């Protein structure tokens with residue numbers, strides 16, 4: 001850089017210095033003068049120095065220009081600070097806050113609250129005087145101790161020569177002398193320092209507490225898209241136009257953050273105790289303004305009611321994170337599912353994968369047309385299909401091929417608008433209800449009477465307690481059906497209320513979640529409610545539960561089309577709600593990501609009966625011969641402890657004997673005519689008794705006709721304990737005549753029921769005649 005026209009003195013007249021030059025970038029300097037490093041350094045330094053100088057000069061000029069304004073501001077802070085001190089002092093001395101509480105309690109007629117406030121005033125006054133007493137006593141004791149020490153030191157100093165004193169005493173005197181010198185030096189300044197200190201403290205007290213320091217909200221911060229802190233939240237709340245909140249903040253009040261603003265997944269969470277006269281609902285009602293104040297879209301701002309009405313739970317998404325999709329479904333390429341653990345179905349607002357709880361939960365999914373309900377239902381069903389033990393039934397009450405690729409894995413599948421589909425759906429509900437009762441009995445027969453179906457019980461094919469998931473898409477068509485609607489409603493309510501424990505899950509999806517289209521008892525009893533964009537608070541509360549809209553859990557904020565695939569879900573986690581971006585499994589426009597997953601599911605399925613394929617040839621199951629098994633595990637020993645017998649039986653045939661307890665074994669032995677005996681304090685089975693039972697049985701088989709326990713023929717008692725229905729679904733699954741049909745067809749009656757027979761042929765559950773070998 002060059003300078004021209006240096007200071008010119010034109011005949012004694014000062015002429016303004018003119019700088020004429022060009023800023024040269026460092027790189028340019030290097031290339032043009034690149035040969036000498038020293039020269040480069042000097043040139044760079046001069047550019048940097050000039051830069052710093054310009055900045056410093058501009059700051060000084062700015063501050064100098066603002067001096068009058070700053071002085072006025074500081075004076076105002078001083079006055080306000082003094083005022084705040086006086087107010088605090090007055091509050092402290094007169095207990096005005098507690099008196100205000102007592103007054104409010106008196107006005108509201110709350111005798112107890114008033115008494116409590118008065119007692120608080122009395123006990124506070126007592127404690128205050130007690131504290132003052134303690135403080136004064138401590139000051140007096142301290143002063144007496146210091147005075148005594150100083151007097152003693154002075155006396156000793158008078159009688160003793162310092163050079164004769166021990167070293168530590170001389171050090172004490174040096175400290176005393178230094179302190180005395182410091183105090184005498186400061187003393188003349190003390191009044192001015194004290195006044196300055198008080199003024200600074202008063203200015204600090206009266207400082208502007210409007211939250212949100214400029215540097216925090218600077219748009220060029222690298223994290224400005226995600227940064228939210230308490231001061232920004234308070235500032236946003238201060239500008240909502242809620243009168244009591246405004247006056248609280250203007251009066252110098254500070255909001256209490258019961259949970260300080262903290263990073264929570266893809267956003268920030270905070271919990272705030274609101275001041276008197278303000279409820280969280282008042283804040284939720286101004287959600288749009290709050291979002292604008294925080295620089296967010298309203299979908300990114302979630303003010304909801306906490307555990308109390310005065311507690312505001314606030315979750316603010318990082319800018320733009322919710323507009324991205326959820327990404328690929330985690331099970332798209334590999335993996336299986338345990339429906340007892342749930343099916344991954346989306347990402348929460350915190351960016352975590354959320355598992356849909358299926359067992360023990362029924363679902364109601366709703367929203368305006370085209371927002372992603374069917375896709376969600378499909379994701380849940382495809383997920384359930386990856387559990388090799390799950391049996392799936394789907395009814396689509398409209399003409400739509402959305403579930404066609406699942407057909408091979410569905411035990412029952414009907415789709416269409418005609419009456420036979422509704423009739424079949426009702427038939428399915430009826431079957432599930434009887435199945436539920438059977439399962440209740442089967443559970444009751446288990447040792448320990450387990451209250452609900454567990455994974456262990458579901459895995460035992462003999463019990464027939466495997467999970468059954470029934471989906472009904474566009475379910476309002478079924479419930480509003482002129483002929484079958486009432487019955488469907490009645491059955492669905494019963495199933496939803498009681499089926500949870502028995503591994504039977506009902507998933508319902510609808511465009512129209514009104515009280516006329518979905519029975520109230522259903523909306524009240526489903527555990528998981530999911531709302532995609534909905535039109536109003538009635539639809540919102542119909543899906544998510546009453547009072548949700550008021551408490552700020554609002555799917556009305558979801559925008560049609562823009563927020564397609566995003567839903568508000570309740571009951572899926574322990575949080576009061578989740579904003580979920582659902583995974584998308586396309587089956588449209590020539591893209592089919594469902595079929596490969598179903599092909600994978602088909603290769604893992606536990607029994608061909610859980611699929612839509614042709615019935616496997618029934619292999620005549622031979623009943624397990626318990627007597628024979630018992631003999632084989634004790635062969636060669638005269639007696640074996642019953643516990644050991646049980647362990648050996650489990651090792652021999654885990655499928656059969658794993659569910660057995662000692663009680664079951666004892667019952668089986670008694671049934672076989674063998675009495676367990678006591679030997680050395682333990683129950684044992686004697687080989688001799690088993691051999692006798694076998695001999696007796698051979699004798700009976702030879703035609704003598706008396707059973708070992710005297711109860712008649714024993715042939716049907718081969719298995720223990722016996723379920724009342726065949727555990728796995730029947731092969732006769734897919735008999736459909738009308739409606740759109742997408743699976744392999746087997747001719748049969750339209751409704752899936754044989755008139756007059758009462759048995760099922762169109763469903764997976766067996767007819768009476770089909771009852772398995774375990775049925776009595």
Ligand SMILES: Nc1ncnc2c1ncn2[C@@H]1O[C@H](COP(=O)(O)OP(=O)(O)OP(=O)(O)O)[C@@H](O)[C@H]1O
Nearest residue numbers: 368369370371372373374375511564565582583584
């Ligand atoms: N999770 C998602 N991510 C991205 N797009 C989605 C998602 N879910 C659905 N969509 C889009 O929305 C469209 C409609 O989805 P879907 O058929 O599931 O909606 P719907 O609510 O069931 O509609 P209708 O009420 O008409 O049956 C899909 O074709 C797809 O393009």
